[in-house]
Amino acid sequence: MQKPLEFPITPAVLHQPRGWVWRAIGRVYLRLAGWRIEGTFPAEPKFVTIVAPHTSNWDFALGVAVVFALELRVSWLGKHSLFQTPLRRFFFWLGGIPVDRRAAHGVVDACVKAFEGAPARLLALAPEGTRKGVSQWKSGFYRIAIAADVPIWPVGFDFRDHVVRLMPVFRPTGDLEADLPHIQALFNGVHGLRERAGRGTRA
Template identity: 40%
Template sequence: MMAPLGPRVPQRGNAFSRGLGRLVLRLMGWRVDGGVPDAPKMVLIGAPHTTNMDGVIAFAILISLGIRASTMIKDSAFRGFGGVVLRWLGAVPVNRKSPKGVVEQSVDAFNDNPQFVLLLAPEGTRSAPKAWKRGFHHVAYGAGVPIVAAAIDYQRKLVTFGPPLQPTSDYEADVGKLQDYVAAHSSPRHAERLSKPIADRQGRPWSGGGGSSSED
């Protein structure tokens, strides 16, 4: 069952937009189990990422829950009317030429806002990566905010939210817990594109980065 948002979570939309999001999910046959913790700031990750459909499902879930979530996008994409739309969608510009890297700029975004949810894909690609990217953990640890994993199950058409994890200096232990949760609560649309940590935990063969490169 989809859990309602707590009062401290950054929110957007209204009853109409949330109802529309739920309608879209129903039409696609998808369900949500649980929800995010009642916290004003968090890094929200989704995995496994094996298809472009993941983004469509994530957007519908965010609308249905009414979460105001942000993504970090290069600043050159914010020119003109497109920038207005991106900001409305919650995107935050990143200056890749800045002395500050993307991680530091992301930490600044948390520090500059009383409420901020950052949405990231820890695998970074749909092409069977050997490992998860470390950036999401560095951001959460640097900002002192919890990480919440959303596991995508294509077999059951179900997305579940795991318990919040407060990151520590032990990257391997922290990320291992997140990967354990995702592996136990997910099934991919394209198994050949699974990241090695999830493939190993699910007892599936890893394609070694040779997953299909089709558009889906």
């Protein structure tokens, strides 16, 4: 008999019940696909979550399953074009925030204000910025964390071992060049669905 999956306890401030059906969908998906979740949530009520590596659209499906399974209140940034489709209501319901990459000047300020106006917030970002192969990470997540004075929570989607890795928080010092190598090193051994070489940073 297969051992039931164990799930970390979602903090009350980040708990968003959506009904047992959605919770069951998330947990059944993870079970059937062979995924497990390892680690715990940060003690802090506010943090920037970076999810990596991002190599496939299946990353989004896995993320949704985790959100449903844990009944998690989450905010995330997505291309504005996603919110112009018939699924726009669903994306907003999931906590999506549309971003026009052609006019991204105010994104950091908007995210900081969102943190200031909420007692708790989990803002999830893909530091690579795209599922296409890139040699450098974008630094937007770091600038948001510094400006909002919140820690960074690294979460790895390891498709080789089918593990969602909830890692300890990283507290940025303000020195981007010094901190980024340490943050990226946390994802060593975390394998995306499509492997690719070279990870650095870019603004």
